[in-house]
Amino acid sequence: MRMLGSQSVMSSRCPRRQRPRHMTLGPTTLLVLVVAHLAVGCTGVPGRQTSSGPAMTGPLIAASATMVTAWEVPKTPFADASLGPLPLSDEIKRGFRIFTDTPREVPQLAPGGMSCSNCHMNAGQREKSLPLVGVAGLFPEYNRRAGRLFSLGDRIAECFLRSENTTGGTLSPEELPTPTSPEVLAVSAYLTWLSRGSEVGKNPSWRGQNTIAAAALIPVEKLDPRKGEAIYGDRCVTCHGADGQGVAIGDKKAGPLWGPGSWNDGAGAARIYTLAGMIRYSMPYLDPGNMTDEEAQLVAAFINSKPRPVYPYKDRDYRTEKLPADAVYYSQP
């Protein structure tokens, strides 16, 4: 999604206007499908929520919504009239841009070309896609991987280092993002704005929903990646490609699921159950929520059996807490 100012953000509600590029056969059919749905839902009036807008669950786009809503952002700082010409307003807007278009805004921090919103879909405002509305007020919070209290800034900095694989780019260790880097502060400003009106310390009902129930977890050694590969070929390959690098669908392109451009092996998504929890409720994008717990775990086991960048500081993780069994890129005891 390209976002330069309020106008382009608002008009991005209506993807029909965007011309598809780099189309190949499979996704063309897909795009036709997506556009056909949109013709019904899109009024062409920028910024106005109509009765035919996306299905919502509270402030979030409903988990059942399909890829036709991929371009929707329920709440953007560009449409918030209460944000005056204060420096903080600019910071909130910058944070929004970084979150939704990380590689363009801060290429040095996103060497693989993935945006925060690839995983936290619709700018962190989609149900069961790791939504971040109302989450800022829960920090500081204990982080098990680090074994210490994490501020929101700590959390965001780690997302850059691991999910965005900043450590795999060109920055020297001293230049890596910290909780007080300008980019991290800008994203903090956006996420804090997104939590305005939420109760501090109260878990919103939509937090932590991307998990597979403990009773449904299958031991990692019983998850056969070859079975996952077959599911991938059936239900994911049209959009993610046989090489896992993502296929352009209009101006949307999923990030690399493995290989040098993907999240690194110290990321949350490099854990099988964590990745399965994401996939189970948000993918496949035209039919989200319809995989079984087992299928989601198998396909996650396949994706996390692939090579990905190495996070260089894994030895500092899980020194207080027990290493989780699904952290498959760590040396298990």
Ligand code: HEC
């Ligand atoms: C590859 C997918 C992926 C990408 C890309 C990604 N994240 Fe995350 N993020 C996750 C997962 C998975 C979690 C859940 C916690 C975990 O790591 O186990 C998470 C958790 C978070 C949390 C904590 C949420 C909570 O409820 O406590 C924040 C804040 C966050 N991410 C911000 C970001 C930001 C900012 C970026 C971009 C710089 C980003 N994420 C990029 C996958 C991703």
Ligand code: HEC
């Ligand atoms: C209809 C197209 C489509 C299908 C089918 C699909 N995806 Fe996606 N997927 C996407 C798009 C597009 C994104 C980026 C999300 C966004 O930016 O809104 C994405 C994002 C993801 C992400 C987040 C990280 C990234 O690489 O962007 C994962 C993980 C993922 N998909 C896994 C799967 C799996 C596993 C399947 C099959 C079970 C699947 N997807 C099927 C289109 C699809």
